Amino acid sequence: MVVSFALINLAGYVALLLWGTHMVQTGVQRAFGPHLRTFLGSALRNRLSAFLAGLGVTAVLQSSTATGLMVTGFAAGGLVSLMPALAVMLGANVGTTLIVQVLSFDVAAFAPGLILFGVVMFRRDSSTRMHDLGRVFIGLGLILMALHQMLTLMAPIEDAPGLKVVLGAVSTLPIIDVLFGIIVTWAFHSSVAVVLLIMSLATNGIVPPEAAIAFVIGANIGTAVNPVLEGTTNDDPASKRLPIGNLLNRILGGLVALALIDPITSVMTRLDGDAGRMVADFHTFFNLVIALVFFPLLGPYSRFLEKILPERAKADDPARPIYLDNAAKETPIVALGGASREALRLADMLETMLRGARESLAKDDRRIISETKRLDDILDSLNTAIKAYLTSIDPDELSEADHRRLNEVLAFTMNLEQAGDVVDNNLLPHAAKRLKRGLTFSKEGQAELLALMDRLIANLRTAASLFMTEDPRAARLLAEEKVAFRDAENAATSAHFARLRTGRLDTTETSALHLDLLRDIKLINSHIVAAAAYPVLERTGDLLPSRIVASGE
Template identity: 75%
Template sequence: MSFPVTLIDLAGSIALLLWGTHMVQTGIQRTFGPKLRAILGTALKNRFRAFFAGIGVTAVLQSSTATGLMVSGFAAGGLVDLVPALAVMLGANVGTTLIVQVLSFDVAAASPALILIGFLLFRRDSSTQSHDLGRVFIGLGLMLLALHQLLALMTPYEDAPSLRMLLGAVSTTPVLDVLLAAAFTWAAHSSVAVVLLIMSLAANGVVPPEAAFALVLGANLGTAINPVIEGVSSEDPAAKRLPIGNLLNRTLGVLLALAALGPLGELMVRIEPDNARAVADFHTLFNLALAVVFFPLLTPYAKLLQRLLPRRVDPSDPSRPLYLDAAARETPIVALGGAAREAMRLADVLEAMLHGARDALQKGDRKVIAETKRMDDVLDHLNTAIKGYLTSLDPDALSPADHRRLGEILHFAMNMEQAGDVVEGNLLPHAAKRLKRGLEFSKEGEAELLSMMDRLATNLRTAASLFMTDDRRAARMLVEEKVTFRDLEAAATQSHFERLRTGRRDTAETSAMHLDLLRDMKRVNGHIVSAAAYPVLERSGELLASRVTDGDGS
C-alpha cells in the first residue's frame, strides 16, 4: 500500500475517533443533560462540591467544553459566583483525564460488543432514551475501533523514513508541538480524542515521549480555546470571565510545564516504561497539579478577573434593575421598598406588552409583534433579579411584617411574569398566525377583542396601584372586575356563536382563534387580579377558600 493511501486511511481512522467521541457526547447530553445541569446548579454553592461535580459531569460527558458552556451560562446570568464556577472548570479538566485513563488500557476487544448493544438499543422504538443510550454505546465502540485501526496503521510505518522525517522535524521543537496540538484540539472540539491519538503515536514510537508530552500540553491548551470563542459574541465582559480565566490558568500551567519538560519527561519515562500509559499519566498529573496549585488561589484570582473584566452597565437596557441596591440588604425595610419599586417596573413592561398585543391584533404589524415578544425577555430578567435579591436577604433580620411583604412582592412579580408569558406565548402567536394567513375578524368581533384588551390594561393599572396602597376597597373592586371580565367573555362567546348561526363571514379558523384569544385574555386577567388583590383580601379574611357551595345546596 502506498504512503498517500495510508494517509487517507489514517485520516479516516482519526475522523472515526472524532465521530465516536461526538456520538458519546451528544448521546449523554440528550439522555442526562437536564439532570447533569441540575447537579451542577446544586453543586455551585461550594467550591469543593463544585470541583468534584466538575470531575463527575465531565467524565460522563467526555467533554470539558460542554461542562464549561453549562457553567458559563450560569455565571453569565449571575446565578453563580465566579469562585465555584472556576472550581468546576478545574474539576472538568481533571474529569477529561479519567476516560483517557480507561481507554489507555487494551479494551479494543470490547468494540464489537459495544456496537452491537448500541445498535439493539438504537433500534428500539419504545423509548427515546434507549435511542440516546444506543448512540453512547455505538460511539464508545467506534472510538475503540478507531484506536485499534490507528495502532494497526502505525505499526508497519513506524520505521518509514518519510514519516520519521516529517514527525522528527516537528518533535525537535516542543513549542511547535504545543501549537499544533492546540490548533488540532480547537478544530476537533475534543481533547479526549486528540490525547488518544497522541497515545497511539507514542505507543508505536512515531513520536518520542518528550514530544508526546508537549503535544499533550497543546491538547490541554486547545480545549480551553472553544469556550472563549463561544463567549466572544457576548457584549458583557463579565460573561467572558470564566472561559478567559480557564484559558489563562491553563496557559500558565502549559508554560511552566514546558519549561520543565526535559526533567518531567525523563521522570515519567522512568516511572512508566509503556509510552502510551506514560502519555495518559502525564495528562492526568498535569491537570491534577494545575488544580492543586490554583484551587487555594481561586478567590484572589476571581477578584483579579472581575477587575480586568468589569460588568458592562448599559443605562438604556430596560432589563437592568434600577432599584435593587446591594448596600440596602442590611436594612430590610429599605431593601423591600427597592424591590417593590422594581416590581412596579414589571407592571409597566406588561402594560407595554398589552398595548403591543392590541396593536398587533388590530394592525397585524410584524415589527410590532417582534418588539412585543422581546419585552417578555425584559420581564424574565427583572423577575429573576427581584427573586435573587429578595432571597439573598437575611431571614433572621426580617420581622413577620417584612416576611409578609417579601412574599407579596414575590407573588406580584411572579404573576406579572406569568401574565407576560401568556401574552408572548399565546396572544402574539395568534396575531402572527392571523397576519400570515390573511385572516379577518368581523367588525363586531374585532371590536370585542380590542375592548377586552383595553379592559386588561385598565385592570393592570388598578392592580399596580393596589400593590402600593393595600386598599381593601380597591382589592374587592378588582376581584369583582374578574367576575365582570368572566361575564364579558361569556357574552362575547355567545354573540360570536350567534354571528356564526346567522351566516356571517367568520370562518371556522377565525372562530377558533377568536375563542382562543378570549380564553387567553381571561388567563392574563386572572394573573393580574391574583397579583395584587388576593394577598390583601386573604390578609383581611375576605378571601374564600373555595367558590364551591356545600353539598346541601346552601
C-alpha cells in the same frame, strides 16, 4: 503512494474516533442532560462540591466544553458567582482525563460487543432513555475500534524515511509541538480525541516521549481556546471571565510544564515504560497539578478576573436578545434554557404594553398611546430572534423532552407576540379613537374595563410563572381563569346593555367602543392562556379537544 493511502486511512480513523466521541456525548446529553444540569446547579454551593460536580459531569459527558456552557449559563444569570464556576472548570478539566485513562488500557477486544449491545438497545428498546444509551455504547465501541485500527495502521509506517525526517525535526522543538497541539485541538473541538491520537503515535514510536508530552500540553491549552472564541456573542467583557480564566490557568500551567519538560519526561518515562500509558498519566497529572495549585487561589484569582474584565454597562436596546448564546446550541438543554429566559422578556414587555393600554383608557394622554405602540416593535423583534435561534438548533441533537420544550417555548412566544398585536392593532386604536372623538366612558363602564385590564395583567404574570414551573395545578387555575374571564366579559356586557336602556348619553356614545374593547381584552386573555396553560394540560391529558358535547350513538 503507500504512505498517501496510509494517511488517508489514518484521517478516516481519526474521523471515526471523533464521531464515536460525539455519539457518546450526545447520547448522554439526551438521556441525562436535564438531570446533569440540575445536579450541577445544586452543587455550586461551595468550591469543593463544585469541583467534584464538574469532574463527575464531565467524565460522563466527555466534554469540558459542554460542562462549561452549563456553568456559563448559571453565571450569566447571576445564579452562581465566578469562584465556584472556576472550581467547576478545574473539576471538568480533570474529568476529561478519566476516559483517557480507561481507554489507555488494551480494551479494544470489547469494541464489537459494545457496538452489538448498543445497536440492539438502539433498535429494539422503545424507551427513549435506553435508545439514547444505545448511542453511548455504539460510540464507545467506535472509539475502541478506531484506536485499535490506528495502532495497526501506524506500525508499518513508523519506519518511513520521510515521516521520520519530519517528526525528527518537529520533535527537537517542543514549542512547535505545543502550538501544533493547540491548533489540532481547536480544530477537532475535542481534547479527548486528540490525546487518544497522541497515545497511538507514542505507542508506535512515531513521536518520542518529549514530543508527546509537548503535544499533550498543547491539547490542554487548545481545548480552552474554543470557549473563548465561540463561547458567547455578548460583547460584555464580564461574560468572558469564566472561559478566559480557564484558559489563563492552563496557559500558565503549560508554560511551567514546557520549561520543565526534560525532567518531567524523565520522571514520566521511569514511572511507566509504556509510551501510551505515559501520555495518559501525564494528561491526568497536568490537570491535577493545575487544580491543586489554583484551587486555594480561586478567591483572589476570581477578583483579579473581575478587575481586568469589568462588567460593561448594557446598551439601552430592549429589542436586543440577551440570553441567546450561539455556542450553547451545541448543548441543547443550555440553549433551551437561554431561549426560555429570553421568552420571559417578552412577557415583561407585554405587561408593559398592557399597563400602557390601561393608562390610555384611564387618562386623556396621546403620548401614552404612541409610546405603548412602539413597544410592539420590540416584542416582534425579540420573538423573531427567539424563533430564528430555536429553529437553527440541529434537531438530531434534541431528545424527545428537548423537542417538547422547544415547541413550548415557540408556542409561548408566538401567543405573546399575537397578544401584543391585538394590543397594537385593536386595543390602542380604540383608545386613540376615544381621544380623537372626545368621548368619555361612564364611571361604571370605565371601572369594568380597568378591572378586566388588571385581571389580564395578573393572568399574564401567572402565565410567565407557569411557563417556568410547568405545574399542572397552576395550569388548571389559569385555564379556569379563561372561563371566569368570559363570565366577567358577559357580566360587563349585560351591565352595559342595562345602562343603555336607561338612555344615559355617556353610555350610548361609547357603546360600540366599549363592546369592541371587551372583545379585545378577552382575545388577549385567550392568547395568554394558550401560551402557558394549554401545553401543560395537553401533556397531562387534561385538555379536551373540543368544548362541543359529543353526540350519542
